[in-house]
Amino acid sequence: MANEHLNALLLALESSPENIPLRKMVATEYIKEKSWEKAEEHLKFILQYEPGDGEAKFQLAEAYYHQRAYSTAIIVLEELQEMEADNVFRKILYCRCLLKDGSIAEARQTYMEIIRMDPKFEDAELDKEFRLTGQSSESESDEEFLERTLGMQKPSVKFSDVGGMEEVKKEIELKIIKPFQHPELYKAYGKKVGGGILLYGPPGCGKTHIARATAGEVNANFLSVGINDVLDMWIGNSEKNLHNIFEVARQNAPCVLFIDEVDALGANRSEMRGASGRNVINQFLSELDGVEADNEGVLILAATNSPWHMDPAFKRPGRFDRMIFVSPPDQPARSSILEIMLKDKPIENVDFNKVAKRTPEFSGADLKALIDVSIEAKLMSAFDSGVPEPIKTDDLVKAGKKMVPTTKEWFAKARNYALYANESGLYDSVLSYLKIKK
Ligand SMILES: Nc1ncnc2c1ncn2[C@@H]1O[C@H](COP(=O)(O)OP(=O)(O)OP(=O)(O)O)[C@@H](O)[C@H]1O
Ligand SMILES: [Mg+2]
Incomplete structure (x- = not known):
């Protein structure tokens, strides 16, 4: 292979072998040519003069790496790490060497440090090893993988399938549906959308249900993410997961991105207080703010049972500045929830209002359980009598008597914060809601 440039350099080096800058140029040429052995020879010479x-040193480690002398490369890189602990390129090579050398735990640790330094870091081989396991197909991108595993849906439920919650519907309408449908109007008034x-x-009072119905209402995709899953999926890789999730939502716009258990990103959670926790929160905030990518067409809803655990930074304007209390359904709401839930069930003259009256403090989930209990009882007697009978008012009332509403415990705690x-x-x-005077 004719490399005239290299030949000229070598010729010059012959007459002044101790010219280190010249020798560096030679080494670099050999690296370009992937002549690792030659490069190694010159680099060692250089390091004798300039240890x-x-x-x-980094180039020498590269030369060792490509000659599969992984443990030697590791030694060189470890010396380097001490000199410059925050150099990401060196860490990447170090991580590769550790992996090849079979030091998986150390490699993972290093990989986590890399992701922390550069949340957008991507490397097919390392990602495959340390990121979401179960990534089945080689050709599948991170976004495609998440889309598949998170389960993008196109809900058919609409606001009309949600009983009560009039205030919540109104807020969602005003704050995210209208801006989504008429972005130009909002712009004209200089009102920032987002x-x-x-x-x-x-629990059980319809947070997830209304989020899904919001997607159905505007005919959008629905992507539901439990934030705890994100945090667990790959230790140390949460920032990247978060970024990818928002990317999936953006690519599937219009999309309702529903973030459940968002309190896990809390200021009061000890595991969120450290540096890496802070990174995750910051990543989340910049995704929310749409710093790097436009969130147009992405409607963001989040839910929590413990708002008091949330990081205050989330509540700033332009973020989750609207907090809505989703209370247990009141009597009329319970009545319409029962009606919705019993729509396709065999019933006869059910007085929804009467059942609603007898089920104070019941959540939507409690009402669902109540219906399940009544249906089971009906089934049992159908087995005995051989005649299937429709559900009647009394069946529901009777089932309700045996149940304790599950919302009490939450209020015991919430009361103190409130x-x-x-x-x-x-x-x-x-x-x-608790009828406590301020
Ligand atoms: N207003 C409502 N109208 C119709 N169904 C409801 C309503 N509220 C709750 N449900 C039903 O009750 C069940 C529980 O509701 P959902 O899962 O939305 O509660 P949640 O507030 O998200 O609870 P958690 O805090 O435990 O996540 C669901 O099956 C949902 O369909
Ligand atoms: Mg829920």
Whole structure:
């Protein structure tokens, strides 16, 4: 192979072998040519004269790596790490060497450090080893993988399938559906579109249900993400996961991105207090803010049972500046929930109002359980009598008597926060639900 440039350099080096800058140029040429053995020879020479030359050391490690002398490369790189711990390129090579050398735990640790330094780092081989396991197909991108595993849906439920929750529907309409349908109007008034709505309240009262119905209402895709899953999926890779999830939502716009258990990204969670926790939160905030990519067509809803655990940075304007209390359904709401839930069931003259009256404090989930219990009882007697009978009012009332509403426990806790940590009236709606005067 004729490399005139290299030949000229070599000729010059013959007459002045101790010219280190010249020798560096020679080494670099050999690296370009992938002549690793030759490169190694020159780099060693250089390092005898200039043992502190980080660049030459790194190149030497590269030369060893390509000659499969992984453990030697590791030794060289470890010397380098001490000199410059925050150099990401060196860490990447180090990580590769560790992996090849069979030091999987150390390699993983290093990989985590790399991701922390550069959340967008991508490397087919390392990602395959340390990121989401179960990534089946080689050709599948991260986004495609997430799309498949997270389960993108196109819900058919609409607001009409949600009983009660009139206030919540109105807020969602105003804050995210209207801006989504008429972005130009909002722009004309200089109103920034963006941010999301945070739904909070006791379990089983329809947070997930209304989020799904929001997608159905605007005929959008629905992507539901439990934030705890993101945090667990790959230790140390949460930032990248978060980024990819938002990317999937953007690519599938219009899309409702529903982030469940968002309190896991909490200021009060000890595991979120450290540096890596902070990184995850910052990544989340910049995705929300649409710093790197436009969130147009992405409607963001989040839900939590423990809003008091959330990082205050989330509640700033343009983020989750609208917190909505999703209370247990009141009597009329319970009545319409029952009606919705029994729509396709065999019933006869059910007085929904009467059942609603007898089920104070029941959540939507409780009502669902109540219906399940009644149906089971009906089934049992159908087995005995051989005659299937429709569900009647009394069946439901009877089933309700045996049940305790599951929302009580939540209010016992929420009450304290609402009374003693009610900054700027955050929990006023909880207080008014509990009929406590401010
Ligand atoms: N207002 C409602 N109208 C119709 N169905 C409802 C309503 N509220 C709750 N449900 C039903 O009750 C069940 C529980 O609701 P959902 O899962 O939305 O509660 P959640 O607030 O998300 O609870 P968690 O905090 O435990 O996640 C669902 O099957 C849902 O369909
Ligand atoms: Mg839910």
